[in-house]
Amino acid sequence: MYTKKRISRLYGNIEEKLDAIMIKNANEAFKDINFFYVTGLSKGLFEGSTVLVYPNGKFDMIIPELEAQSASKSTGNILVYKDKEESEEILKKSMKGLKKIGINFSGLSYQNYIKLNELLPKIKLIDISMALSKTRAIKDDDEISKIKKACSIADKVMESIRGSLSENMHEYEISAEINYLLQKFGADRPAFDTISSFGKNTAEPHYTHGNTKLVKGDFVLFDFGASFEKYNSDTTRTIVYGVASKEQKLMHEVVKSAQQVGFDSLSSGIKGSEVHEKVQNYIDETKFKGRFIHSTGHSLGLDVHDGWIGFSKDCDIELQENMILTVEPGVYIPGYGGVRIEDDVLIRKDCAEILTHSSRQLIEV
Numbered sequence: 001m002y003t004k005k006r007i008s009r010l011y012g013n014i015e016e017k018l019d020a021i022m023i024k025n026a027n028e029a030f031k032d033i034n035f036f037y038v039t040g041l042s043k044g045l046f047e048g049s050t051v052l053v054y055p056n057g058k059f060d061m062i063i064p065e066l067e068a069q070s071a072s073k074s075t076g077n078i079l080v081y082k083d084k085e086e087s088e089e090i091l092k093k094s095m096k097g098l099k100k101i102g103i104n105f106s107g108l109s110y111q112n113y114i115k116l117n118e119l120l121p122k123i124k125l126i127d128i129s130m131a132l133s134k135t136r137a138i139k140d141d142d143e144i145s146k147i148k149k150a151c152s153i154a155d156k157v158m159e160s161i162r163g164s165l166s167e168n169m170h171e172y173e174i175s176a177e178i179n180y181l182l183q184k185f186g187a188d189r190p191a192f193d194t195i196s197s198f199g200k201n202t203a204e205p206h207y208t209h210g211n212t213k214l215v216k217g218d219f220v221l222f223d224f225g226a227s228f229e230k231y232n233s234d235t236t237r238t239i240v241y242g243v244a245s246k247e248q249k250l251m252h253e254v255v256k257s258a259q260q261v262g263f264d265s266l267s268s269g270i271k272g273s274e275v276h277e278k279v280q281n282y283i284d285e286t287k288f289k290g291r292f293i294h295s296t297g298h299s300l301g302l303d304v305h306d307g308w309i310g311f312s313k314d315c316d317i318e319l320q321e322n323m324i325l326t327v328e329p330g331v332y333i334p335g336y337g338g339v340r341i342e343d344d345v346l347i348r349k350d351c352a353e354i355l356t357h358s359s360r361q362l363i364e365v
C-alpha cells in the first residue's frame with residue numbers, strides 16, 4: 001500500500017516521461033537505499049539485486065536465490081537468478097521495448113553504469129536522483145511511525161547512559177555501552193558510528209570516540225541514533241561530569257536557547273535557510289560569535305543525512321508537512337570543549353512536533 005503511493009509520488013516528481021525506473025545494487029558498500037524505499041522491505045541484504053519500477057506502481061525484483069524469502073515480504077514480482085549470466089538475461093528480457101528509464105546517478109556504481117550501457121545500448125538513462133530525494137523528504141505514516149520508534153529507543157538510552165559514567169573510564173567504553181543499550185531497547189543497530197567524547201574532544205563535532213579517560217569537570221557529549229527497520233533517529237546531549245563551571249553553564253544555555261529559536265521558527269512554508277539564519281544570528285549575538293561551525297540540521301530517514309534538504313545557508317527549499325529533520329545547534333571552542341544539543345522534529349502545518357524527548361537541561365553527574 002505504501003509502496004504504491006511512494007512510486008506514484010516519485011513518478012509525479014519526474015518531468016520526463018519514463019518507461020520504467022531501475023534501482024540497481026552492487027555489493028554491500030554500494031547498495032542503494034532506494035531499493036528498500038520502493039520495495040518497502042526492511043530485511044535482507046540484496047547485493048547484486050535490481051528493482052524495476054513501472055509507472056502503474058508495480059515492480060519486479062531481480063534477485064539472487066538467497067534473498068527470495070526476504071523478498072517475498074514485499075508486494076512486488078520476484079524474478080530469481082542463479083548466476084550473473086542469468087541475471088543479465090532477465091534484465092535484458094525485462095527491458096525489451098523500453099526506450100527511456102530513470103536511474104539514480106547518485107546510487108549507481110560506475111561499474112554497473114558501464115555494464116548497463118553495454119547490456120542495453122539503445123535505452124536512454126535519465127538521472128532521477130533529485131526526484132528520489134524530493135519524494136523521500138516527505139514521510140508517509142509508515143515511515144513516521146518507524147522514525148518515532150527509533151527516536152523513543154534513543155531517548156531511553158540517553159536517559160540511562162548518564163548512570164554508566166565513572167571517573168577514569170574511556171570514551172570507547174561508553175560508546176560500547178550505548179551501542180549495547182540501543183540494541184537491547186529494540187534497535188536493529190546504531191544509526192551511525194556513536195559519538196561519546198570527553199573534555200576538549202567535545203569541540204570536534206564528528207570526533208566519534210577514543211581512549212581518553214573521564215575526569216571531573218569534563219563536558220561529556222553523546223551523539224547517537226537508533227536504526228529501526230532501516231529508519232534512523234539522531235540525537236545529541238552534552239552534560240558535565242562533576243560540577244559545571246560558569247563558562248560551561250553559559251555555553252550550554254546559549255546552545256539550548258538557540259535550539260529553542262530554531263524550534264519556534266518551524267512551520268510549513270519557511271525556508272531551510274531562514275531557520276538556519278535565525279539560529280546562527282542568535283549565537284552570533286552572544287560571546288560565542290563564530291563558534292557555531294555547521295548547519296542547524298538535516299533531513300532524517302532511511303539515511304541519517306537523508307537527501308539534500310536541511311537547515312543550512314544554501315537550502316532555499318520550503319518546509320512541507322511530514323518532513324522530518326534534526327535541529328542541532330552547537331558551540332565549539334578548540335582546546336576547551338563544545339556543546340551540541342540535537343533533537344528530531346516532524347514538520348506540521350503551523351509548528352513542529354518534537355520526536356525526541358530526553359532532558360535538555362544541563363545535567364551534572
Ligand SMILES: [Mn+2]
Pocket residue numbers: 234298326328342
Ligand atoms: Mn545529526
